[in-house]
């Protein structure tokens with residue numbers, strides 16, 4: 001059952017709008033900014049929704065288990081993957097943008113936990129591209145693919161693609177195909193050995209692409225990358241179908257490989273882990289595609305800045321947030337935010353996670369029960385938001401758009 005404490009007038013006030021503004025009649029052209037944080041707990045089956053601009057709690061949703069959160073490219077949906085509970089829930093974020101060519105309109109509504117829930121064996125890696133989601137289940141022999149729009153409309157139609165054997169892999173969705181990992185033929189509990197393109201008609205397109213030790217994937221621009229022991233597989237689209245090429249690690253790199261990958265927005269690049277205390281910047285268009293950046297201590301989490309594309313934020317176990325300039329390939333600032341969070345101990349212990357909400361960088365501090373808010377402009381801490389329990393995974397959605405009535409004959413009239 002959806003549970004939220006938010007009323008629409010309260011939201012309108014939170015946004016600085018007069019009550020009834022959503023009806024729109026009396027409203028002149030107005031620029032509205034809204035950013036929301038979705039924060040899950042390390043132990044409890046809850047997802048909090050927090051207004052990133054003033055720290056107000058907009059609601060708390062109860063799901064079936066502790067969740068890993070993923071936002072879609074549109075920001076209209078957040079998926080809560082509950083691995084232990086075997087469930088994937090969907091939350092309508094309540095913030096939507098409509099592109100009108102010369103400007104974008106913003107719609108702001110209450111966030112809602114949707115009725116659509118996907119149940120299955122060990123849901124794990126989640127990939128969304130262009131409004132299509134591929135949800136992987138480690139305990140199943142098929143990946144599920146569905147559209148974000150269908151989920152928002154409450155009528156998710158699921159297509160499946162065969163993955164040979166249950167394993168910890170990933171699927172990357174395209175319109176008529178998915179790229180799926182190939183399980184290790186000797187032991188499917190080991191890392192996958194490659195990837196292949198399979199159509200929703202069940203037919204394979206092209207040959208198998210070798211990618212031993214495959215783990216980690218991310219998109220940037222028109223490239224989707226999978227990380228291997230030998231390099232990256234780069235997937236691009238050619239005509240109707242995706243195609244795959246292998247980008248080997250540079251000979252100049254030390255021994256190692258990438259197993260966690262993120263992708264730049266606004267600039268086409270990838271960032272991967274490379275050992276516990278280094279990251280590697282990858283620009284597939286350069287002859288020297290790989291650059292290493294040494295961190296002062298071991299890495300806890302990293303994200304790209306979608307607004308200031310030259311920056312990546314890396315949180316390290318000494319409690320510091322680092323701003324890495326991917327153009328220069330160096331750390332451009334460091335800020336102590338939390339107590340130490342050693343990377344010794346269990347990989348899934350509660351440790352900070354980072355999200356970027358417009359001009360703010362927000363870092364969860366699970367053991368202190370709060371979020372740290374950092375100004376992305378001057379890279380200084382500006383505040384904290386208390387969250388009960390152990391706030392853990394976090395994603396942000398939002399932006400700025402116009403709220404107005406489109407006059408008749410303006411060429412793009414629409415109804416909200």
Ligand code: ZN
Pocket residue numbers: 100103104105402406
């Ligand atoms: Zn408009």
Ligand code: ZN
Pocket residue numbers: 124125168215216
């Ligand atoms: Zn994994």
